[in-house]
Amino acid sequence: MNENYQKFLSYQERIAAYDMAFTLLNWDQTTAAPRGSSETTGHLLGVLSGEFYQIPTDPEYRKIVEELSHDETLAPDEKELIRKTARSQKQMAALPADVYAASIELGNRSTHAWEEAKKNNDFASFAPFLRDEIEMTKKIANYQNDTGMPIYDFILNQNEEGFTMEKLDAFFGMLRERIVPLLKSCEAKNGKIRTDFMKKKYPVDRQRTFNESLAKHIGFDLNRGLIAEYMHPFTTQLHLDDVRITTYYDENVFDSAIFSTIHEGGHAMFEQDRDRKYAFVPAAANSMGIHESQSRLNENMMGRSLSFWKPLYPKLQELFPENLSDVTLEEFWRAINRPQAGLIRCDADELTYCLHIMVRYEIEKKIFMEDYPVEKLPALWNQMYKDYLGIDVPDDAHGILQDVHWSDGLFGYFPSYALGNAIAAQLYHTMAKEIDIDGELEKGNAEAVHQWLCEKVHHKGGIMPVGEILQKVTGEDFNPQYYVDYMEKKFTALYEGLE
Ligand code: ZN
DSSP: OOOHHHHHHHHHHHHHHHHHHHHHHHHHHHHTTTTGGHEEEHHHHHHHHHHHTTTTOOOOHHHHHHHTTTTTTTTTHHHHHHHHHHHHHHHHHSSSSHHHHHHHHHHHHHHHHHHHHHHHHHHHHHHHHHHHHHHHHHHEEEEEHOSSSHHHHHHHHHHHHTTOOHHHHHHHHHHHHHHHHHHHHHEEEEEEEEGGGGGGGOOHHHHHHHHHHHHHHHOOOOTTTTEOSSSSSSEEEEEETEEEEEEOOOOOOOOHHHHHHHHHHHHHHHHHHOOGTTTTSSSGOHHHHHHHHHHIIIIIIISSSOOOOOOHHHHHHHHHHHHHTOOOOOHHHHHHHHHOSSSSGGGGGTHHHHHHHHHHHHHHHHHHHHHGGGGGGHHHHHHHHHIIIIIOOOOOTTTTOOOOOOTTTSSOOOHHHHHHHHHHHHHHHHHHHHHHHHHHHHOOOOOOHHHHHHHIIITTTTTTTHHHHHHHSSSSSSTTTHHHHHHHHHHTTTTTTOO
16 A cells, blocks of 8 residues: 555544544543542643644644645545545644634633523623634634635535535525425414323333334444433544444433434444444544434434334333323324424424524624624524514523534534535435335334445545535435425425324
8 A cells, every 4th residue: 555645544543542532531521520520630631632732733744644635546535535634734734823722712711601691691791702702713714714715605614615605595595485484384283283192201211221222223333332321412432333322311301312312323323334444534524414414314304204113113102001002103203293493403393403503504694794793693683583483582591692602613513403404305315216215114124224324325424525425325416405395295294184
């Protein structure tokens, strides 16, 4: 093999070794470490980070990547990996060290200010920090943007390469036109959906039994992964043979653990299934949109379908006969899909989720393209929730202050969540042409869906650009039409035959 490329891989391996250690230490801090340990552990982690910083910034490493950038003998996926590494090295070098340090420091201060502001429902106390975060984002973009793109396009492109305002305006425009009225017509018929059994108690030990078998059912390899319990569900990977997810059991909301297990399981399988050639490059390092497409496809398109539940629902009934013995499969399926506009993005159902993202996208666009005044943002937020979701926001804690992202300078990040849904629908549409999805799911063979994703997406999907994956697998570029069509079809069927 190419000697330079071999050297590059050994740098990648060293970076992965440090990442593994940091990830395990963070996992331990989150799930197991004594509460009093955080300050000293945090200090020592800082020391370790300083040591680690030497590796990706090593001039020798930069030289190797620079030479490989002109190496025509590399395979396409190797070239792509080098291109991405060169791009991030260039951006890191363009940013003065003191600006970088100031941005980290500002992030810590504003996140603290946001926590207080949310607790006290006091946007005014957070506003100066938000203003500073916006200025800092512009400043960083000024150093790094050598593309000539307008600032918000540059920010979006940093988060999701190839996705700019032009594509996102078309996407969100379609949602505004077709999903906003669809939600209204669904809500008018919601009274016909039976939900009494959703509010009963489902003991946690039996939920645990069900969720473990569910994770196996969808194809999560528990020999190379595990499920732990934590109040916020997330996925983390030490490497492709150790991928961990968390779930949270609440005896009053039993479907929450079920769908977070499937969601995080979707993320986890992407990490487990990637090509061993890139064992040290996590799929999460590529595009967040493609990663989210895998969790959403599993959770919503497959995991909330009638055919998926046909073989599983009798098992759930057996575990909870006191709640479910008189509930039919169709009644269960309608209840787990019933859409209802709410205030909080994290709790949103499949139909309303993207509308929450649309609000954040439109506000960010106004911030960066129109210099919209920060003090007027809460009123703008509330108006958009009224227009798109049809609800009144009672206070800023349940409105503009609900998400942590902006306090940490994470602008341009939200659209990826929505793109994930649309990418998932596009992939699912192609999958349905190649395999009999419903037939396989009804037989209890969710593995058929997993294998298709593994071969078409997971294997190389952590390396290749989203546009290229979509082009190769579906034969066309990103097309949100499939997503809106899917939603209209699904939510029309949901109310059929209900009187
Ligand atoms: Zn996710």
